């Protein structure tokens with residue numbers, strides 16, 4: 001089962017992807033957060049994120065967020081100039097400022113626009129395209145009106161997150177609609193959504209044995225070491241804790257090198273903990289997010305790793 005790292009705007013930066021790949025790997029491709037055109041220009045932050053010099057040695061696929069064929073063309077050109085041979089098209093973003101402008105999942109009810117975008121992919125034979133989508137925007141059957149266009153477009157794969165855009169991340173994934181999609185989709189299909197443990201991955205694989213892979217997002221932000229546990233779970237908890245500490249410290253050092261002032265550094269470092277290591281001792285986690293200076297933050301992080309280690313000496317279970 002191939003594993004893909006989902007794009008997570010604000011989290012899976014070039015630094016994050018590079019460190020994850022260097023420390024754990026096990027990921028077929030890391031998808032970049034979407035590159036978007038704003039007032040006819042690319043955002044500087046997006047350009048830096050996909051720049052080849054920031055992505056050496058990591059298997060990266062850049063993602064675009066086209067609202068029409070022209071935006072696809074402009075972004076495809078950008079990816080080609082930067083040396084990429086693959087491009088992912090975002091048709092899943094649920095955030096209202098994006099979706100209400102007929103982008104991301106908000107594009108799914110508009111068959112003509114989706115068709116125009118997918119048709120334009122043929123102008124770029126040097127790029128292999130994939131699509132990352134939801135079932136629909138307001139209706140979980142929007143995809144049924146698009147399946148013929150999707151099937152007739154040469155695509156490397158389709159990643160399906162079986163929720164509607166309107167639901168954002170609430171409620172359960174809709175496995176009934178996913179089953180119908182899986183049966184009708186003629187492309188390699190990747191499942192995405194709410195996979196947080198090895199057991200979740202194994203269960204979905206059992207249910208859908210023809211899957212070409214699974215894409216993990218928040219599950220990997222929480223437990224970035226999960227990728228090393230897939231092969232029979234021979235990993236040592238203390239090695240995992242040590243690697244996770246190294247991962248954190250390197251990420252923090254890069255944040256420190258690129259932040260303007262303590263307050264920005266602290267905000268950026270604390271944001272990581274929105275998802276990171278939810279299973280670790282609560283008291284220490286709280287101290288991290290309440291820290292008021294980088295020094296206090298670092299002391300709290302050290303305490304958390306020490307507490308995690310001593311908690312683990314009673315059991316060798318890796319969560």
Ligand SMILES: Cc1cc2nc3c(=O)[nH]c(=O)nc-3n(C[C@H](O)[C@H](O)[C@H](O)COP(=O)(O)O)c2cc1C
Nearest residue numbers: 006007008009033034090161193194195216217218
């Ligand atoms: C903070 C955040 C940022 C995201 N940014 C992107 C993005 O840039 N492009 C995209 O296709 N999906 C984005 N997603 C959606 C994820 O890639 C993924 O589809 C979603 O989180 C469901 O998978 P999960 O349950 O494994 O996290 C984002 C999700 C979150 C929570």
